[in-house]
Amino acid sequence: xxxxxxxxxxxxxxxxxxxxxxxxxxxxxxxxxxxxxxxxxxxxxxxxxxxxxxxxxxxxxxxxxxxxxxxxxxxxxxxxxxxxxxxxxxxxxxxxxxxxxxxxxxxxxxxxxxxxxxxxxxxxxxxxxxxxxxxxxxxxxxxxxxxxxxxxxxxxxxxxxxxxxxxxxxxxxxxxxxxxxxxxxxxxxxxxxxxxxxxxxxxxxxxxxxxxxxxxxxxxxxxxxxxxxxxxxxxxxxxxxxxxxxxxxxxxxxxxxxxxxxxxxxxxxxxxxxxxxxxxxxxxxxxxxxxxxxxxxxxxxxxxxxxxxxxxxxxxxxxxxxxxxxxxxxxxxxxxxxxxxxxxxxxxxxxxxxxxxxxxxxxxxxxxxxx
Amino acid sequence: xxxxxxxxxxxxxxxxxxxxxxxxxxxxxxxxxxxxxxxxxxxxxxxxxxxxxxxxxxxxxxxxxxxxxxxxxxxxxxxxxxxxxxxxxxxxxxxxxxxxxxxxxxxxxxxxxxxxxxxxxxxxxxxxxxxxxxxxxxxxxxxxxxxxxxxxxxxxxxxxxxxxxxxxxxxxxxxxxxxxxxxxxxxxxxxxxxxxxxxxxxxxxxxxxxxxxxxxxxxxxxxxxxxxxxxxxxxxxxxxxxxxxxxxxxxxxxxxxxxxxxxxxxxxxxxxxxxxxxxxxxxxxxxxxxxxxxxxxxxxxxxxxxxxxxxxxxxxxxxxxxxxxxxxxxxxxxxxxxxxxxxxxxxxxxxxxxxxxxxxxxxxxxxxxxxxxxxxxxxxxxxxxxxxxxxxxxxxxxxxxxxxxxxxxxxxxxxxxxxxxxxxxxxxx
Ligand code: SF4
Numbered sequence: 001x002x003x004x005x006x007x008x009x010x011x012x013x014x015x016x017x018x019x020x021x022x023x024x025x026x027x028x029x030x031x032x033x034x035x036x037x038x039x040x041x042x043x044x045x046x047x048x049x050x051x052x053x054x055x056x057x058x059x060x061x062x063x064x065x066x067x068x069x070x071x072x073x074x075x076x077x078x079x080x081x082x083x084x085x086x087x088x089x090x091x092x093x094x095x096x097x098x099x100x101x102x103x104x105x106x107x108x109x110x111x112x113x114x115x116x117x118x119x120x121x122x123x124x125x126x127x128x129x130x131x132x133x134x135x136x137x138x139x140x141x142x143x144x145x146x147x148x149x150x151x152x153x154x155x156x157x158x159x160x161x162x163x164x165x166x167x168x169x170x171x172x173x174x175x176x177x178x179x180x181x182x183x184x185x186x187x188x189x190x191x192x193x194x195x196x197x198x199x200x201x202x203x204x205x206x207x208x209x210x211x212x213x214x215x216x217x218x219x220x221x222x223x224x225x226x227x228x229x230x231x232x233x234x235x236x237x238x239x240x241x242x243x244x245x246x247x248x249x250x251x252x253x254x255x256x257x258x259x260x261x262x263x264x265x266x267x268x269x270x271x272x273x274x275x276x277x278x279x280x281x282x283x284x285x286x287x288x289x290x291x292x293x294x295x296x297x298x299x300x301x302x303x304x305x306x307x308x309x310x311x312x313x314x315x316x317x318x319x320x321x322x323x324x325x326x327x328x329x330x331x332x333x334x335x336x337x338x339x340x341x342x343x344x345x346x347x348x349x350x351x352x353x354x355x356x357x358x359x360x361x362x363x364x365x366x367x368x369x370x371x
Numbered sequence: 372x373x374x375x376x377x378x379x380x381x382x383x384x385x386x387x388x389x390x391x392x393x394x395x396x397x398x399x400x401x402x403x404x405x406x407x408x409x410x411x412x413x414x415x416x417x418x419x420x421x422x423x424x425x426x427x428x429x430x431x432x433x434x435x436x437x438x439x440x441x442x443x444x445x446x447x448x449x450x451x452x453x454x455x456x457x458x459x460x461x462x463x464x465x466x467x468x469x470x471x472x473x474x475x476x477x478x479x480x481x482x483x484x485x486x487x488x489x490x491x492x493x494x495x496x497x498x499x500x501x502x503x504x505x506x507x508x509x510x511x512x513x514x515x516x517x518x519x520x521x522x523x524x525x526x527x528x529x530x531x532x533x534x535x536x537x538x539x540x541x542x543x544x545x546x547x548x549x550x551x552x553x554x555x556x557x558x559x560x561x562x563x564x565x566x567x568x569x570x571x572x573x574x575x576x577x578x579x580x581x582x583x584x585x586x587x588x589x590x591x592x593x594x595x596x597x598x599x600x601x602x603x604x605x606x607x608x609x610x611x612x613x614x615x616x617x618x619x620x621x622x623x624x625x626x627x628x629x630x631x632x633x634x635x636x637x638x639x640x641x642x643x644x645x646x647x648x649x650x651x652x653x654x655x656x657x658x659x660x661x662x663x664x665x666x667x668x669x670x671x672x673x674x675x676x677x678x679x680x681x682x683x684x685x686x687x688x689x690x691x692x693x694x695x696x697x698x699x700x701x702x703x704x705x706x707x708x709x710x711x712x713x714x715x716x717x718x719x720x721x722x723x724x725x726x727x728x729x730x731x732x733x734x735x736x737x738x739x740x741x742x743x744x745x746x747x748x749x750x751x752x753x754x755x756x757x758x759x760x761x762x763x764x765x766x767x768x769x770x771x772x773x774x775x776x777x778x779x780x781x782x783x784x785x786x787x788x789x790x791x792x793x794x795x796x797x798x799x800x
Contacts, residue, residue, distance in 0.1 A: 003659055004620040014620065023449065030673070044614035049448050049607075054473035058441040061434070061470075065414075065445020068432060069453075073445075087435050114673070142694075175694050176652075177666035178659055181620055216430045217450040219409050223424070225433040234380075234425060280694070287692035358695045 004181035008172035009076075011143040011179075012102055013038030015150025016074045020189055021100070022048035023071035025062035027055055027081060030114040031170035032104040035076035056081040060088035063099050067092075068224050070215035072154055076102035078170075079120055080111055082128065089163055090129040091226045094249070096161035096203070096210055098192055100153045103165055104173040107356050116356030117170035119279050122334040125165045126308050131246075134253040136260060137165040137308040139278040140172055144179040148186060149262070149305065155190035156260060160252055161210035167307065169330065171280040171358055195220075204231035208251040253309055261314050262305035267321070271298040273368060274322040276315070276339060278304040281330045281359055288364035299368055310338045319343050324371075326351065328364060375401050375408055375427050382426060387571075389539030389564025390419055390486060394426055397456070397484070399545035401429075404454075404552060411454045414443040416467070418493045419566075420460035420486040437467025440474045443481050451604050454552060455480075461487045464522060465500035471522070471559075475529035478556045479603040484548070485522060485559065486539065488566035489576075496569035507573045523561050523591045532556040532598045534591045538581045539564030550593055556602045561591075625662030626778050632663060635770040637684040637701040638716065640709030641757055644676045647709070649783070650757035651682030656779035657761075657771040658686035666694045670712065679708040686770060701770050702739070703760045704728045710735075725769040727760050755795045762796030773800075 006014070013035050016024075024039040026032070036052070043050040049066070053059030056077055063073035077085060082103050092099055107113040108120040121128075125137045136156050140146045146168060153164040195212035200220045205211035211231075216222045223233030230236040230245070253260070264282075266289065267274075277285045282303040289299045302318050304311060319325055326349045327336040336350045351367045353359050376398050384390045401411060411429040415421040417436035424431035430453075434442050439457045447455045464471060464485055474481060490508055491497040498506070498514035501522070508514050523534050533554040535547050539562040551558035563581045565571045637654055641647040651667050658665040666685045672678035683696045699720060704710050710717075710732060717735040720726065724739035729746055744763065751759050765776040780792050 001662060002622045002624040003662075003664070004622040005655060005659060005665065006620055010620075023445075025445070041614075041618045044611035045617040049611070051444075051448065053441070054469050057438060058444075058470055058473065061438045061441020062445035062448070064434070065432070065442035065447075066449040067445075068442070069446050069449035071449045088438070091435055115670070171668075171694065175666055175668050176655065177691060177694065178655075178664050181622065215450075216412055216432060216446060217409070217453045221408060221428060221430055223431045223433075225424075225431070226435055227433060233431075283691075284693045290692070358693065360695065360697065361693050362697070 001180070002182065003178040005176060005178045006143060007034055007174055007176045008140065008143040008146040008168060009034040009104065009174065010038045012146035012150050012166065012168065013042060015147040016100065016154065017042050017046060018186055019072065019151040019154035021072045021074045021154060022046070023063065023066040023073040024048070024075065025051040025053050025059040025073070026075050026077065027053050027059050029078045029081045031106055031174045032076040032078045032081070032102065034174065035102055035104070039074065056084035057088060060085050064088060064092060064097050067097050067099050068216045072158070073099045074102065075099065076104065078104050078106045079108045082121055082124065086128050090131065092163040093129050093133050093135065094131060095224055095226055097163070098157040098161050099163050100150070100157050101163050101165050102168060104168045104170060106170050107354070113356055115170065117280070117330065117358070118354055118356065119167065119169060119281070119330040119334065122167060122307060122331065125167060133249045134309050135165065136160070136162065136253060136306070137167050138262065138305055139167045139307050140305070141279055141282045141303060142172060142179070143177050144184065145305065146172065147181070147184060151186045151189070152262065155187060158190050158192040159210065160256070161192065161213065162253065167279065169280050201231040202233040203229060203245070205248060207248060208255045210252055257309035257311065258313055260306055260309060261311035263311065263314060264303040264305065265318065266301045267318070268298040268300050271300045272322055273299045273324040273326065274302060274319060275299060275326045275328060275364070275368070276302045276304065277328045278307060278335070279330060281328050284359050284361045284364055285328055287361035288368065291361060292365055292368060297369070307335060310342065312342050315339060315342045319346060325349065326367065328352070328359060328367070330354070330359060372408065373402060374398055375411070375429055377426055377428050380426055383422065384419065385568035387565060387567035388419070389488065389562065393484065393486060393539050393544065393562055393564065394423060396544035397548055398427070400548035400552065403545060404549055406454055410452060411456065412446055414439045414446070414455060414457045416459055416463045418460040418462045418491065420458045420463065423458040437463045438470065439463060440467065440470040440481070440483065444474070444477070444479055447479055447481055448604060455482070456552065457481060457483045459483060459485055461485070461489065461499040461501040462491050468500070471526070472529045474557050475526045475531040475559070477603040478530065478532050478600060480555055481557055482551045483557070483559045485561045486564055487561055488564040488570060490566055490570045492566045492569045509569070521588060523559070524589065526559050527595055527598070530598050531559050531595060532600065533558035533594050535593050536561045536563070536585060536588065536591045538562065538578065538585060540578050540581070554594065623656060623659035623782060626660045627774055629661040632661060632688050634687040634689065635685070635701065636696050636699045637686070637770050638696055638699045638713065639682040639703045639757055640705060640713055641680050642706040642708045643671060643678055643680045644754060645680060645705060645757050646754055647680035647682050647757050650761055651684055653761060653776070653779045653783050654684045654686070654771060656782050657775035660775050660778040663688055664691050666691045668694065679706070679712040681709055681712055700724055701764060702726045703757065704732050704734050705756050705760065707732055725764070725767065727763060729756060749798050751795060751798060758792060759795050759799050762799035766800055
């Protein structure tokens with residue numbers, strides 16, 4: 001057997017390349033820079049393009065332009081950069097531009113700490129755009145996840161024609177670790193649906209679906225716009241056209257939410273407690289649970305890999321069997337209320353920590369044992 | 372093709388607005404160049420200049436205020452065959468200034484037409500980056516405390532390879548646009564125009580007045596001799612082509628059978644310049660040679676050759692869960708800075724933990740087994756202390772053994788460095 005050894009950031013870049021990513025633009029920022037470094041090594045030999053933008057806004061703009069020309073684009077940043085991305089994120093959401101955004105989170109608010117981890121941006125990723133259109137956010141827990149979720153992220157971006165976020169964390173991105181790269185089975189690659197009919201309207205789509213794509217620069221003339229548009233890509237003020245488009249933007253992701261639900265579980269039949277977590281924290285949870293089991297206290301776990309859209313059905317189904325639900329997050333409670341809303345018939349306990357260090361398994365054991 | 376203008380979308384500018392002449396001038400330029408509609412993309416941003424894309428039957432991307440050049444760059448890099456034309460008002464110029472500078476410096480083959488009409492027309496005539504200090508504008512007195520910029524002069528100093536300036540009403544505008552599009556590299560035309568809706572009446576600006584302003588400003592010759600250089604896309608592609616080896620992942624085969632290997636936590640406390648990270652990697656490689664799972668976290672300052680450098684490594688026969696240090700089995704205390712960074716761990720170290728302390732380093736009180744070593748006396752240079760410490764770990768079989776270390780060194784170094792590393796380590800053996 002052979003194990004590969006790499007940072008989460010390198011694994012994410014490798015996943016992106018495996019997914020067919022052929023364009024990267026980014027701006028250096030700790031702890032995301034090594035994604036940029038990796039892409040700069042990997043894209044030229046595979047015929048892709050890798051650019052350093054003059055700032056974060058420009059990096060997103062380059063990705064948007066390249067994606068509209070048909071490229072599969074990735075960018076990577078952290079809290080201060082994702083803040084700057086915001087206006088372009090709204091554009092990509094509203095105008096259905098596929099791209100993948102890796103947010104290697106660090107401790108916020110604001111400049112915060114460049115080299116301290118936290119799951120700082122979980123709500124920002126969901127709501128850091130105007131209009132409230134749903135987005136897709138995936139959360140890796142380790143380097144292997146970074147690799148695999150990068151492929152899922154590109155697949156979703158292509159299918160739903162939207163930006164997809166990978167909510168990584170300094171503690172994953174900049175930690176090197178071993179995993180069995182060669183035996184990973186990646187999901188099949190999804191490409192965006194290309195228009196094949198006669199008269200192309202760039203935003204004409206089936207209900208609850210993304211419109212088929214044609215690139216800017218192809219034989220058929222394509223319009224793209226950040227303004228409120230009808231199917232033809234021109235500004236519209238017609239309320240019915242606007243309403244239909246807004247509803248479609250919402251439904252294309254909302255109606256597919258069960259399919260987008262990625263997770264891991266460790267359900268023990270003789271346990272009455274379920275710990276729900278995501279990201280690097282779930283590794284501490286797993287270790288705590290192993291130790292608790294040795295002490296004769298079996299506890300089940302649910303690790304969410306898809307945070308947005310909220311996996312409502314999964315949460316309801318899994319929580320049903322348990323008396324006690326505990327949510328653990330590397331922040332002061334950004335996601336727990338989403339869970340509380342869905343499990344409104346249950347008492348949902350919470351432990352969160354935001355001090356620049358990982359939550360230890362010992363701390364989680366304490367939370368579970370001190371009922 | 373005798374016009375690319377969309378007959379279903381008549382121009383909607385205020386009567387007398389220079390944008391109209393610039394729109395038809397751009398159309399004439401496209402026609403005279405004999406371009407195909409599918410090889411043109413117009414990229415626009417916000418404001419009256421942002422209407423341009425809607426009037427043409429060519430590819431179009433209309434985006435956020437000031438960001439048009441960023442989309443244009445992405446499009447051009449992705450599809451070098453496209454003729455990419457960006458229109459931008461003095462508003463977009465101000466808010467997107469960084470992108471204008473970057474475009475000048477990059478020299479990607481784009482054409483930027485700046486429609487400078489000295490104010491924000493669409494929002495009600497507020498002052499912009501090009502409004503004269505004595506103009507009457509919709510922002511009250513605020514423009515009186517600032518001065519306007521000369522974007523052509525800025526572009527010249529930022530390395531633009533082609534700069535032209537003219538009135539939006541210039542008879543020769545199509546010819547000027549043609550030359551700009553034909554230029555291989557970034558070209559910028561500043562047109563000075565009449566915003567009849569918001570600006571010219573209040574400020575008594577006439578077409579003649581605009582001609583006078585242009586005459587008073589330094590002349591822009593088109594191609595800027597001193598800035599000529601290869602186009603960015605071509606240069607980029609030539610440079611990228613030389614990078615043709617895909618970097619494979621570091622993958623390490625299990626080489627050694629190590630029965631009953633117990634979970635190990637190794638902490639290396641040193642300073643920048645002591646090759647702490649390299650030592651950490653060697654420990655990881657050693658673990659991988661024995662078929663173990665490993666993880667490594669490093670903590671160092673953003674500045675180079677100053678401050679602490681700490682490496683924390685886990686080696687385990689099991690899959691690694693929590694990637695932090697809980698109960699170290701080995702601590703290498705190689706500098707005071709490093710020890711200070713993790714001084715809290717010493718109080719909780721268990722008896723049996725192997726602590727290696729360089730003679731010159733102070734450590735807090737601990738119950739661990741402390742071995743002191745005088746690297747200076749052994750004539751080992753500071754930059755090799757971490758490596759030499761690995762030798763001692765291997766000798767004592769703490770977390771790694773000699774065989775593991777030997778494999779790891781071979782993997783990490785080339786033959787020459789491997790021999791040098793062995794010499795260092797043998798001083799300890
Ligand atoms: S407001 Fe000014 S720039 Fe806008 S269309 Fe009217 S005259 Fe032209």
